[in-house]
Amino acid sequence: MSAPGSLNSITDVSGVLVGQYQRLEAGWATGTTVVLVPDGAVAGVDQRGGAPGTRETDLLEPSRAVQRIQAVCLTGGSAYGLAAADGVMRWLAERGLGVRVGERPHEVVPIVPAAVLFDLPLGDWGNRPDPDFGYRACAAAANGPVEQGCVGAGTGARAGSLKGGVGTASVVVDGCTVGALAVVNAKGAVVDPVTGLPWAADHEVAGEFGLRRPGAATVPLEQKTSALNTTIGVVAVDAALTKAECQRVAAVAHDGLARAIRPAHAMVDGDTVFALATGVHKIAEDARIARLDMLCEAAAQVFARAIVHAVRHAHAVAGVPAYRDVWPDAFARR
Numbered sequence: 642m643s644a645p646g647s648l649n650s651i652t653d654v655s656g657v658l659v660g661q662y663q664r665l666e667a668g669w670a671t672g673t674t675v676v677l678v679p680d681g682a683v684a685g686v687d688q689r690g691g692a693p694g695t696r697e698t699d700l701l702e703p704s705r706a707v708q709r710i711q712a713v714c715l716t717g718g719s720a721y722g723l724a725a726a727d728g729v730m731r732w733l734a735e736r737g738l739g740v741r742v743g744e745r746p747h748e749v750v751p752i753v754p755a756a757v758l759f760d761l762p763l764g765d766w767g768n769r770p771d772p773d774f775g776y777r778a779c780a781a782a783a784n785g786p787v788e789q790g791c792v793g794a795g796t797g798a799r800a801g802s803l804k805g806g807v808g809t810a811s812v813v814v815d816g817c818t819v820g821a822l823a824v825v826n827a828k829g830a831v832v833d834p835v836t837g838l839p840w841a842a843d844h845e846v847a848g849e850f851g852l853r854r855p856g857a858a859t860v861p862l863e864q865k866t867s868a869l870n871t872t873i874g875v876v877a878v879d880a881a882l883t884k885a886e887c888q889r890v891a892a893v894a895h896d897g898l899a900r901a902i903r904p905a906h907a908m909v910d911g912d913t914v915f916a917l918a919t920g921v922h923k924i925a926e927d928a929r930i931a932r933l934d935m936l937c938e939a940a941a942q943v944f945a946r947a948i949v950h951a952v953r954h955a956h957a958v959a960g961v962p963a964y965r966d967v968w969p970d971a972f973a974r975r
Contacts, residue, residue: 650787651820651947653811654877656680656919659822660782661793661807662774670763670958671717673725673774674793674807676822676875677782679738681709682917685887686754689895690871691908694720694757698913703885707752711738712779713875713915714755715794715824718769726755728775756913758826758871760797763959787822790954794873797959798826800902800952804963805831808951810943815932817922819939821894823874823947828910829902831952837968839952841901841945871911872898874947876940882918886933891916893937897944914944 663672716722730751739749790806798805811820894914899905955963
């Protein structure tokens with residue numbers, strides 16, 4: 642269940658900040674979302690799509706030397722957008738945050754894994770995130786409510802035949818907070834076309850939105866024709882986990898992705914989930930396996946909910962209809 646005063650956001654996890662920057666105007670529909678952990682976090686990653694666009698994911702293998710990262714950069718722009726991570730590194734380096742490689746305060750190397758999605762069709766060619774996007778997203782980072790929908794990396798995203806976007810959610814299990822942030826740009830559908838309800842609507846907290854079965858679509862839907870797609874995101878927990886355990890959390894979070902998007906993990910998808918552990922709560926060794934299972938299942942739940950929230954909060958862009966346009970009755974009061 643959610644904690645009292647919860648933001649229902651990944652920023653409910655202690656030590657996690659989120660910043661976003663986007664351009665949504667003539668010729669532009671793209672942006673960058675940064676999940677910052679200024680005090681560092683243990684991290685893992687799991688990639689299930691057949692066409693990922695990523696950076697620094699090899700460092701997250703449990704056998705690699707680096708133990709903590711300072712940020713995850715999620716961005717539009719396809720492989721070009723990986724340049725946004727340079728701006729994240731610059732922002733962190735200016736503050737002396739990173740792996741210390743020298744004696745002086747500024748002698749650090751920030752570790753910033755990144756993943757991209759393909760949103761090039763919604764803007765003019767050449768209008769894609771650059772280092773300035775990453776820097777501005779960091780400058781906007783905060784631990785408060787996270788704006789959802791057509792913002793940050795989700796600005797130009799599509800979810801099947803609907804507008805995609807950024808979504809977030811959180812839950813408290815056995816005293817630990819688990820949060821997720823998802824950027825939905827999938828080939829598969831997030832909504833059951835027969836009922837008009839999201840596939841993962843049953844994952845919602847009771848009374849969270851009050852979505853009701855809306856019936857027939859009010860707007861004709863066209864299938865997404867782009868062959869390049871991706872759902873990317875971050876799951877964060879405030880427990881003390883190892884790199885191998887973070888990798889496991891990221892892997893099981895993909896269960897939530899598969900519950901919320903049908904089909905998922907296609908050869909043309911770059912589906913990638915990162916996991917962060919900020920280490921606030923220690924886990925007793927005699928309860929470690931059981932607690933890890935609970936955290937993994939919570940990760941799947943909140944990632945599925947974050948995907949629903951992304952589509953629910955999106956609005957129409959460049960002629961791509963939003964869920965609220967196609968099934969407005971889903972938002973009507975009971």
